[in-house]
Amino acid sequence: MTETARNAPYSTADHGRVPAFIVYAIYIVGVFSANLLSPIGVIIAYVIREDAAPWVRTHLDMQIKMFWTVFWWVVGLGGLGVILSPILIGIPIIIAAVILAFILTIWFAVKSIMGLLKLTNGQPV
Numbered sequence: 739m740t741e742t743a744r745n746a747p748y749s750t751a752d753h754g755r756v757p758a759f760i761v762y763a764i765y766i767v768g769v770f771s772a773n774l775l776s777p778i779g780v781i782i783a784y785v786i787r788e789d790a791a792p793w794v795r796t797h798l799d800m801q802i803k804m805f806w807t808v809f810w811w812v813v814g815l816g817g818l819g820v821i822l823s824p825i826l827i828g829i830p831i832i833i834a835a836v837i838l839a840f841i842l843t844i845w846f847a848v849k850s851i852m853g854l855l856k857l858t859n860g861q862p863v
Contacts, residue, residue: 754790755857757782758797762854765801769847773808780805796862797853808846815839 761779768775780802787798819835853863 752791752794752860754786754794754798757786758790758794758801758857759854761798761801762850762857765804765850766847766854769843769850773812773843773846776805776808793860793862794857797857800853800863804846804849808842811842812839815842 761783764775764779764782768779783798783801783805787795787802790798815835815838819832822831856863
C-alpha cells in the first residue's frame with residue numbers, strides 16, 4: 739500500500755468536521771444537563787484532534803480549552819462557596835457563586851453556538 743493510499747482518508751479538506759459538530763451539539767445540549775455531558779464532548783475532541791484538518795483542529799482546540807476553562811471556574815466557584823460560606827455570611831456568597839455559574843453557563847452556550855456557526859460555514863475559529 740502506498741503512503742498516499744494509506745493517508746487518503748485524512749487528506750480531505752474537512753476531515754474531523756462531523757465529530758467537531760457532534761462536540762458542539764453535546765456542549766449545547768449539555769448546558770441543559772448541568773454540563774454533565776461535556777466530558778463526553780471533550781473526550782471526542784481529544785481523540786479526533788490529531789487527524790483533523792487544520793481549520794477543524796482550531797475548533798477542536800477551542801472546544802478543549804472551553805471545557806477546561808469552565809471546569810476550573812466551576813471548581814473555583816465551588817471551593818469559594820464551601821470555604822467562604824461558613825466563615826462569612828453564607829447566603830450572599832452562595833448567591834454570588836450561583837450568579838457567576840449562571841453567567842459562565844451562558845458564556846459556554848454562546849461560545850458553543852458561535853463556534854458551531856463558524857464550523858457550519860467552513861471557517862476556522
